[in-house]
Amino acid sequence: MSTTSPEPVGLRERKKAQLRETLLNSGLRLFHEKGYEKTTTEEIAACAGVSQRTFFRYFASKEDVVLEAVEGVDEVLCAALRARPSDEHPFRALRNAMRDHWVILERENLHLQGSAGNFISQSPELFEANMRYCHRRQAKLAEVIGERTGVDPATDPRPSLVATVFFAALNNGFQTWSASGCTDSTDGLLRAFLHQLDLVPEAVCETWSTPGDPHHQA
Amino acid sequence: MSTTSPEPVGLRERKKAQLRETLLNSGLRLFHEKGYEKTTTEEIAACAGVSQRTFFRYFASKEDVVLEAVEGVDEVLCAALRARPSDEHPFRALRNAMRDHWVILERENLHLQGSAGNFISQSPELFEANMRYCHRRQAKLAEVIGERTGVDPATDPRPSLVATVFFAALNNGFQTWSASGCTDSTDGLLRAFLHQLDLVPEAVCETWSTPGDPHHQA
């Protein structure tokens, strides 16, 4: 794995971590093959060679399998955000981190988390489910934004607001992308994301361009 | 009801509409009394004097009962938005429509939809569920924004982006409001909403105020 986690020492802990990953892989693979809805938790468990009950001892819900994968992706995004110059405006930094993060994901595309991100993007079935995660995910992003700007997300609502708006724009981008056929795999999606992010200022404070001119360059 | 719907003519249709409303009222009342999670669909059905199966013939899911009520509230919001001067910036108009809409809701507070809105606000249990509706709800808002600005939401992504960001800010406001005790019923919530909405420009494009000065007047 690319994510740095402390290596478990005992045999028991090693087996546990191993089973968790087996379950995760089984779930993602089945979701990819048959679709999220058509995959049952029993199948995931059977695929990993354990009982359904054991599956639920490792994952609180079926959705959590997806969330687990997404969190891996988010870690890369947070790292990319931390790497941005600290004088960049938070939202702009997030936008640029998104672009950087995409490159990193593509570079490490062999990793599971990366393919999980793709698979979520490719399955409109998961779009709504993905939205549900956002408010869990935004907390982490808000944390990093708080670090960058030197404010405490617990007292200042702005970091989480930035994160929330960021995900909102992403969701919108995903919608337009999937509405427009979503033929190309990842490149078009990134473009859609960046496009939405760049439209946000106009959508909330800048001059709203004339209706006769709906198009404009990125 | 405050919502204008064509009166059903036949006895059959009238009974149907009546049962639908009975189920809706039963659901909302039980949610309010026992909480959303602790209310079963069987109880709602029994409370309305029908079988569970019949409940699911009127509502696709338990969540849809809440959505139904929220949609009533959204209609008021859309009307308030239409009433705003057309030269107002879409996001600003939405923000002001929110304030107007609140007044209307309070004035018609005896109506069911209004109390439903309150009840959702008061139940943190429903916050996550509420988020799920947003992307259904935003489509309607985007429609009205499209009317106002003279662009087609199907081709121009900005109306739905405005709506998405609007709901994102609202969600954030709800979070901070419920995190801070949520003692006052509705007035504090409106203030939290407006506060978040007013922070959005700063969060995405304007100057990010210094960390040493976390507070600022509304």
Place this chain on the structure above:
DNA sequence: GAGATTATGTCAGCGACTGACAAGTGGCAA
């Protein structure tokens, strides 16, 4: 190697939700 922890399987059960079938009710024409 014995005893205490911990992980797992099995089983039974709840609640949301669905399909199928039978029975009741309203609408309408002869």
Place this chain on the structure above:
DNA sequence: TTGCCACTTGTCAGTCGCTGACATAATCTC
């Protein structure tokens, strides 16, 4: 009014996500 048709409803059985309880088996500790 009668009789037929469409529609609505209840009942039943079943699926799936998810959980608690208990017994068994694996691991860890001494």
